[in-house]
Amino acid sequence: MTDKITDPVALWQKMVGEMEKGFNSFATKAMETPEFSQAMNRAGGVAAGAQKQIGDLMEKYLLSMNLPSREQMTGIAERLQSIEGQLGEIKSMLSQMSANSGAHQVGAAPRPPRTKRPPSEGGDQK
Amino acid sequence: MNAPTGLDLAAIPERIQSEVQRAIMRSIKGVEYFSTAGPSLGSTPKDVLHSRGTMSLYHYRPMSDEIYRVPVLIVMATTNRGYILDLVPGQSFIEFLLRRGYDVYMLDWSAPRPEEKNLRMEDYVLDFIPDCIRRVQADSGEQDVSVIGYCFGGVLSLLYGSIHKDGPMKNLICFTTPIDFREMKLFSNFSDRRYFDVDRLVDSVGNVPPEMILSSFELLRPASRTVSQIQLWENIWNDEFVKSYRMFDRWATDTLPLAGEYFRAITKDLMWDNKLFNDTMSVGGRAAKLENITVPILHAVAEHDHIVPYDAAKHLIAKIGSADKEEVILKGGHVSLVAGANAVKRLWPKLDSWLGRRST
Numbered sequence: 001m002t003d004k005i006t007d008p009v010a011l012w013q014k015m016v017g018e019m020e021k022g023f024n025s026f027a028t029k030a031m032e033t034p035e036f037s038q039a040m041n042r043a044g045g046v047a048a049g050a051q052k053q054i055g056d057l058m059e060k061y062l063l064s065m066n067l068p069s070r071e072q073m074t075g076i077a078e079r080l081q082s083i084e085g086q087l088g089e090i091k092s093m094l095s096q097m098s099a100n101s102g103a104h105q106v107g108a109a110p111r112p113p114r115t116k117r118p119p120s121e122g123g124d125q126k
Numbered sequence: 127m128n129a130p131t132g133l134d135l136a137a138i139p140e141r142i143q144s145e146v147q148r149a150i151m152r153s154i155k156g157v158e159y160f161s162t163a164g165p166s167l168g169s170t171p172k173d174v175l176h177s178r179g180t181m182s183l184y185h186y187r188p189m190s191d192e193i194y195r196v197p198v199l200i201v202m203a204t205t206n207r208g209y210i211l212d213l214v215p216g217q218s219f220i221e222f223l224l225r226r227g228y229d230v231y232m233l234d235w236s237a238p239r240p241e242e243k244n245l246r247m248e249d250y251v252l253d254f255i256p257d258c259i260r261r262v263q264a265d266s267g268e269q270d271v272s273v274i275g276y277c278f279g280g281v282l283s284l285l286y287g288s289i290h291k292d293g294p295m296k297n298l299i300c301f302t303t304p305i306d307f308r309e310m311k312l313f314s315n316f317s318d319r320r321y322f323d324v325d326r327l328v329d330s331v332g333n334v335p336p337e338m339i340l341s342s343f344e345l346l347r348p349a350s351r352t353v354s355q356i357q358l359w360e361n362i363w364n365d366e367f368v369k370s371y372r373m374f375d376r377w378a379t380d381t382l383p384l385a386g387e388y389f390r391a392i393t394k395d396l397m398w399d400n401k402l403f404n405d406t407m408s409v410g411g412r413a414a415k416l417e418n419i420t421v422p423i424l425h426a427v428a429e430h431d432h433i434v435p436y437d438a439a440k441h442l443i444a445k446i447g448s449a450d451k452e453e454v455i456l457k458g459g460h461v462s463l464v465a466g467a468n469a470v471k472r473l474w475p476k477l478d479s480w481l482g483r484r485s486t
Binding site: 013016017019020023027028031032033034036038040041042044077084088092111113114115116117119120 | 141145176177178179188190192193194195229240242261264266268311312315316318320321322323327338345346347348349350353356360479482483485486
């Protein structure tokens with residue numbers, strides 16, 4: 001077999017690896033500068049601002065089309081979430097009541113005993 | 127026979143044959159790659175114990191005849207999905223813990239909904255985690271609970287532990303957990319308070335979109351995504367490589383949005399004012415000093431972590447009030463520390479030997 005010095009595939013892979021390291025290192029240095037932060041956040045701020053304006057326009061459009069606005073949908077979602085939360089609580093209470101009454105939970109496998117000791121104390125690892 | 131240049135001429139035909147075979151396999155496997163789904167992830171049997179908005183609490187079904195007395199609650203980072211700790215059989219941290227006799231629960235996150243944009247740090251630290259702890263106690267019948275926090279899940283666990291100093295947390299394990307946010311140099315520069323208007327962003331978008339989170343992570347190593355795709359093409363004939371690539375790529379790009387108010391607090395309190403490190407952090411008006419944590423703690427950090435550099439994590443153990451505390455530095459990166467073939471050999475056995483002794 002060819003060794004790594006003469007193997008063109010290995011040389012290619014090494015070159016790609018070195019290029020990756022070199023580019024990452026160069027980019028990191030550039031991104032650590034305050035100028036990068038300023039430029040990045042200026043661009044990000046513009047995008048966020050544009051997104052807000054588009055959102056406002058869309059809301060007006062939906063209103064004119066007699067469709068529910070985002071705020072109204074959010075209100076419905078909040079109510080649904082509250083109902084989900086209450087259902088979760090009821091489910092949890094029912095499980096607790098079932099456990100307290102000693103009733104067997106359908107499909108629930110019996111839990112193993114909590115008696116395990118670490119290998120140094122209890123012999124071999126199970 | 128070796129030529130004077132060191133080139134093994136006899137091996138060249140064999141090498142050419144091998145490369146031609148690989149080229150053919152690349153074409154076949156390349157088609158296969160795009161026509162098939164990746165491996166099924168997060169499939170260790172579990173029950174959803176509780177679910178509320180962005181929060182889900184799972185209980186994994188025991189795989190051992192006998193389990194340790196103290197259950198374990200894993201707190202996942204809020205930016206990513208918990209299945210990184212439950213990839214596939216044989217490479218699942220959860221499965222490893224279950225087979226070693228632990229009773230495992232996980233606090234995992236789903237994308238916060240638009241109406242959850244007002245979730246604050248208080249909701250995570252003073253509501254979600256305590257709620258899950260109570261449910262673990264009720265389900266297991268045990269008062270003590272060990273907590274494992276991964277990345278920002280570790281930060282949340284530290285905040286929880288520093289506020290609830292009287293228990294019921296029995297042990298704390300943090301994986302790659304930053305406390306000195308000045309040392310996360312790129313993130314720190316991205317969120318430079320002179321240029322980054324977090325209020326404007328949160329007020330505009332509500333929840334911070336996952337694309338923005340993902341872009342921030344990818345900017346830390348901007349060439350790596352392209353190089354990983356080149357490597358995928360080179361190795362597409364290799365089923366094991368492709369399986370591993372698909373698992374990690376799917377997880378890495380499956381980033382979650384962050385609740386707006388929560389993101390605002392992270393930026394102002396941690397990125398700007400470095401309050402956790404400076405011992406000035408409070409959540410909901412309750413002081414969260416690391417010295418308040420007195421339970422046994424293990425902090426595992428990765429030697430080549432580009433997301434949480436060692437400098438950002440190294441002061442944790444010194445600042446913790448516990449007498450029983452240990453830091454372990456292992457080879458690997460932010461993700462390979464906890465998942466994948468190397469984690470199986472390095473972190474998992476270390477964690478088992480540390481936690482087993484403290485779980486009876």
